Amino acid sequence: MNKSTKTKISNAVIKRLPRYRRYLKELQRKGVDKISSGELGVLIGYTASQIRQDLNNFGGFGQQGYGYNVNSLYNEISAILGLDKAYKIVIIGAGNLGQAIANYTSYFKAGFVVCGIFEVNPRLIGLKINDIEVMDYEKLVSYVEENQIDMGIICTYKDSAQDVADKLSFAGVKGIWNFAPVDIEVPERVALENVHLSDSLHSLAYYINKNQKKE
């Protein structure tokens, strides 16, 4: 039994891992070999203590008196996040956002393979977006089952989002990335990540006004 199965790792820690990975990638690109928690802390804006605490949830990746090896820490974090695997993906909704996410995911994210886009609008079905076929939403469940799709990305309006989530869950996806501005329900075995763009925009509005008040 490794350490990660012993104690429940908090959400806050997990949310920081991709950020560590981004900075390590950058250091790698610059040819930096090793880094201490103190130096990384200055760079990334966390305390050295927090960085060491976070990493030690998963194992002792450092070396006393030296620090952390950039390459191997990058690889360790990638493995913890599951980014050493590949994921087969479908996108539901071929509107502007669906198309943007399709391009974004398939172009920039090695390991995330967009296999198909599903739509209800008959004018879009049959088209190819960036070499990815747009298929009839009716065929979603059978396609996901037959092709063992790992992940669904919901880019529909909010009224359809729960139906899409139900179909994806039923068909056996392991995770859902939801862009519809609504909170959806999924079985416990399905991982869910919400991107509530409107919530983000609305909190930005708050901070804009708060800043004005300061002086």
Next chain:
Amino acid sequence: MNKSTKTKISNAVIKRLPRYRRYLKELQRKGVDKISSGELGVLIGYTASQIRQDLNNFGGFGQQGYGYNVNSLYNEISAILGLDKAYKIVIIGAGNLGQAIANYTSYFKAGFVVCGIFEVNPRLIGLKINDIEVMDYEKLVSYVEENQIDMGIICTYKDSAQDVADKLSFAGVKGIWNFAPVDIEVPERVALENVHLSDSLHSLAYYINKNQKKE
């Protein structure tokens, strides 16, 4: 001096406000007049205690023995977030994501007015996306200054993001919504909200694998 200026309100509270507002909107749509913190808690998935604590950061919006009036609480929260005002916006980057955000923001978000999109690619300059003109990135600063733009949305690649942020800040925007996968620096007077899509996707990958391990 009102209550909100007395104590610093935590980030966690602000991030929950748009969510409260979404659920109140839904109740309003259903014709519900009043709701107690207990009922709202069941709906939204927070404790009644947390809801009352959150709201009391801004004032006493409820009535003992009765609960909260849905309409007036919705309006109060909208005002707290600054959603009773209008915001003039520019988008930088007319790629897939920029176009999607342009449509999303101008269609669905009353009060957020997309005035222009800026691009370096000469093949896109002069086009209209959804009635919004695509302009030369060179003209960004003068346009923002002359038109008193409130907010900039960064939809460029990560290498340009800091330059865009610098120009926007210099030209006087009050807030930046950043979609580039990099952490940018802005003066304190500028509000910044990051949407790190890749970080979100990467943490989803973690949860997908964690769920698999459970059984």
Next chain:
DNA sequence: TAGATTGTTAATCGATTAACAATC
């Protein structure tokens, strides 16, 4: 009035930071 539910103080819980012994 009696019942219900808020607003607010106090208690608990969890996450972050500090400290330091272990060790490379």
Next chain:
DNA sequence: TAGATTGTTAATCGATTAACAATC
């Protein structure tokens, strides 16, 4: 070896939950 820096325990801080008096 001496200096540096980790891994880890202890202390602190902040956020959430519980409790209850105030009051509609």
